[in-house]
Every structure is written in C-alpha cells, then in structure tokens.
Amino acid sequence: MREVSARLLDWYDSAAREMPWRVGPADKAAGQRPDPYHVWLSEIMLQQTTVAAVTAYFRRFVSRWPTVGALAAEADEEVMKAWAGLGYYARARNLLKCARVVVAEHGGRFPDTEAALLTLPGIGPYTAAAIASIAFDRQATVLDGNVERVMARLHAVEEPLPDSKEALRALAARHTPVLRPGDHAQAVMDLGATICTPRNPACGICPILADCAGRRAGIAAELPRKRPKKAKPTRHGIVYVARRGDGAILLETRPDKGLLGGMLALPTTDWAETPAADTPPCAGQWRSVGEVRHTFTHFHLILDVRAASVAEDTIPARGTFRDKHSITATDLPTVFAKAFRLAAKG
DNA sequence: GAGCCGTGGCC
DNA sequence: TGGCCAAGGCT
Numbered sequence: 001m002r003e004v005s006a007r008l009l010d011w012y013d014s015a016a017r018e019m020p021w022r023v024g025p026a027d028k029a030a031g032q033r034p035d036p037y038h039v040w041l042s043e044i045m046l047q048q049t050t051v052a053a054v055t056a057y058f059r060r061f062v063s064r065w066p067t068v069g070a071l072a073a074e075a076d077e078e079v080m081k082a083w084a085g086l087g088y089y090a091r092a093r094n095l096l097k098c099a100r101v102v103v104a105e106h107g108g109r110f111p112d113t114e115a116a117l118l119t120l121p122g123i124g125p126y127t128a129a130a131i132a133s134i135a136f137d138r139q140a141t142v143l144d145g146n147v148e149r150v151m152a153r154l155h156a157v158e159e160p161l162p163d164s165k166e167a168l169r170a171l172a173a174r175h176t177p178v179l180r181p182g183d184h185a186q187a188v189m190d191l192g193a194t195i196c197t198p199r200n201p202a203c204g205i206c207p208i209l210a211d212c213a214g215r216r217a218g219i220a221a222e223l224p225r226k227r228p229k230k231a232k233p234t235r236h237g238i239v240y241v242a243r244r245g246d247g248a249i250l251l252e253t254r255p256d257k258g259l260l261g262g263m264l265a266l267p268t269t270d271w272a273e274t275p276a277a278d279t280p281p282c283a284g285q286w287r288s289v290g291e292v293r294h295t296f297t298h299f300h301l302i303l304d305v306r307a308a309s310v311a312e313d314t315i316p317a318r319g320t321f322r323d324k325h326s327i328t329a330t331d332l333p334t335v336f337a338k339a340f341r342l343a344a345k346g
Numbered sequence: 347g348a349g350c351c352g353t354g355g356c357c
Numbered sequence: 358t359g360g361c362c363a364a365g366g367c368t
Binding site for chain 3: 042048049053088123127130142144189198199
C-alpha cells in the first residue's frame with residue numbers, strides 16, 4: 001500500500017497540475033500551507049464540476065472576496081449572481097451559510113478536524129476529508145468519483161456502485177499515508193482526471209500500472225461497474241422576456257428550495273410533460289421568438305420564448321423590472337441566459 | 347437508499 | 358445528436 005502511495009506522490013511531484021488554489025512548488029518547499037478558505041471554496045466549486053469550469057469562477061471569487069469574512073458579509077444576491085452559470089445552486093446558498101457560521105461560531109477560522117468540518121453547511125464526507133487533509137494535514141480518507149474509480153481498477157473490484165462504496169472507502173483508507181495525506185489525495189484525483197479516466201484510460205503511462213489488478217485482468221476500462229440510469233423525460237414550458245422602453249427587464253428571484261433555487265430568473269410557467277397555459281407576467285403585445293432547449297440533471301426542457309415591449313407604467317403581476325445596465329445574461333442560470341439572448345436578438 | 351439538483355465537454 | 362460523465366450534498 002505504501003509503495004503505491006509513494007509512486008503516486010513521486011508522480012504528483014513531477015507532474016502536478018497548476019491550479020490557483022494550490023500552493024506552488026517553491027512556496028511548498030518553504031513549508032507554506034494552503035489557505036483553508038481557498039481550499040474550502042475550491043472544493044465546494046469542484047463538487048461534480050470540472051477544474052476547467054471552476055478556475056475562472058474561483059479567481060473571481062477570491063479577487064472580490066479575499067477572506068471568508070468578506071464573503072460572509074456580502075449580500076445574498078451578489079453571491080448568487082457571481083455563481084450563476086456554475087450550476088448546482090444549493091452549493092452557493094450553503095456557501096454563504098457556511099461562511100456566516102465560520103464567522104459567527106468559529107471566529108472566522110475554519111475548524112481543522114474532519115468531524116468539525118462535517119457539521120458545516122454544504123460540507124459532506126468528501127469535502128470534510130478533502131479540507132482536513134489538504135489544508136490541515138490530517139490523515140483523512142478522501143473518497144470521490146476519481147478515488148472510487150482508481151480503487152475499483154487498482155483492486156479489480158467488480159461489485160457495482162453504489163454497493164461497493166464502503167469497500168472502496170476501506171481500500172482508499174489503506175492507501176492513505178501518514179505523511180502528506182493531502183498531496184496523496186490530490187495525486188489520486190489528478191490521476192483519475194488525467195490518466196485513469198472513465199473512458200480510454202491511459203494505462204501505458206500510469207505510474208501504478210504494475211500494481212493494477214484491473215489492468216492485469218484486462219477489465220480496467222470497464223470499472224467501476226454501475227447500475228443503469230433512468231431515462232430523462234422531456235418537459236415543456238413558456239418563458240417571458242418583458243422589456244420596458246427604458247430597457248428594464250422583468251426578473252424574479254426563484255424560491256430558495258428546488259430547481260435553480262434562490263437564483264435570479266425570467267418569469268416562466270411551470271415545466272411539465274404537457275405544455276402549460278399561456279400566463280404572461282404582465283400586459284403587453286406578446287410574440288413568440290423561438291424556443292430554447294436545455295437539459296438538467298434529470299429532465300430535458302423545451303421552452304417557448306415569448307417577448308414583449310411593454311409600457312413604462314406597467315405593473316407586473318409577478319417579478320420586478322431591473323435596470324438593464326445592472327443585469328447581464330451571465331447573472332442568470334444558463335437556461336435563462338439562453339432565453340434572454342434569444343429574445344435580445346429576435 | 348434513492349431522488350433531486352446544473353453545466354459543458356467528450357465521443 | 359444524445360447519452361455519459363465530473364474533486365457530492367441534502368432530504
């Protein structure tokens with residue numbers, strides 16, 4: 001087990017990818033530890049999200065809110081707008097909750113144990129272990145999709161997920177070293193992201209090829225096995241873009257619970273498998289400008305986009321007219337950004 | 347345990 | 358084109 005970790009750490013030291021939340025080689029050599037705020041923020045953003053998608057968001061967040069205290073003091077809507085486009089918006093709501101708990105109950109410093117971290121909003125088993133090991137050098141077992149895949153292949157675990165999860169966790173625990181547990185965790189995840197990939201793994205250049213039982217058995221690429229997934233239904237709806245003469249756009253804030261919760265949004269009907277009745281949010285000469293297609297985690301969506309130029313004194317039945325200059329498409333979840341842009345063209 | 351919850355890239 | 362997938366957490 002120690003041999004595998006040693007090979008992974010050697011590989012990591014020679015080929016670690018640069019990411020803005022990591023400490024560079026020179027600073028690491030000088031004994032510098034990563035900023036727990038940076039580790040936390042990056043790990044929340046990285047939940048089910050690629051490094052490529054996260055990097056720009058991370059830079060914008062730390063530039064605008066350099067400390068957890070600064071983030072905790074920000075208005076909810078500003079943070080939700082900054083998160084727009086990254087997805088899984090419950091993460092942003094819990095991000096703010098967590099920042100405020102850290103300030104109010106921990107003096108603005110993140111707790112340094114896995115158990116204490118686990119009690120914070122938005123921090124589950126994976127993230128608690130990741131922060132504890134990466135930021136605080138704790139020997140915690142980090143288990144994410146990458147680690148599951150690497151362990152399943154390395155030990156030729158054929159039992160499908162999620163049944164095999166605890167067995168994979170036990171294997172990951174056996175590999176976790178006392179020294180440099182955080183670098184070890186990042187090494188396994190980097191391996192899973194770049195070499196031990198879900199499809200077409202690059203076994204030929206793998207630093208632990210000689211240790212891999214899945215490779216020896218010729219089944220590495222088939223692992224981990226998973227249960228088949230359910231098909232996505234298609235839902236339909238109507239979304240409304242009302243523009244006043246002064247350019248103001250009618251927007252609303254979605255309820256905190258549920259899909260796109262807490263986000264700035266265009267008024268829309270319910271989304272169902274049978275199209276909803278036309279219920280515009282305000283009076284106006286409404287016309288259809290096309291449709292927008294979007295796929296969420298568990299359903300496809302087809303939205304009929306309707307636009308209207310409305311009078312300055314229009315009083316909407318729902319939502320609020322927002323100054324055009326204070327709002328851009330990037331402040332909205334992607335499905336609404338698509339509709340907004342389509343209406344702007346048509 | 348299983349459903350809910352985004353998005354963009356890949357093949 | 359469409360399904361699959363990603364450094365998961367919450368209910």
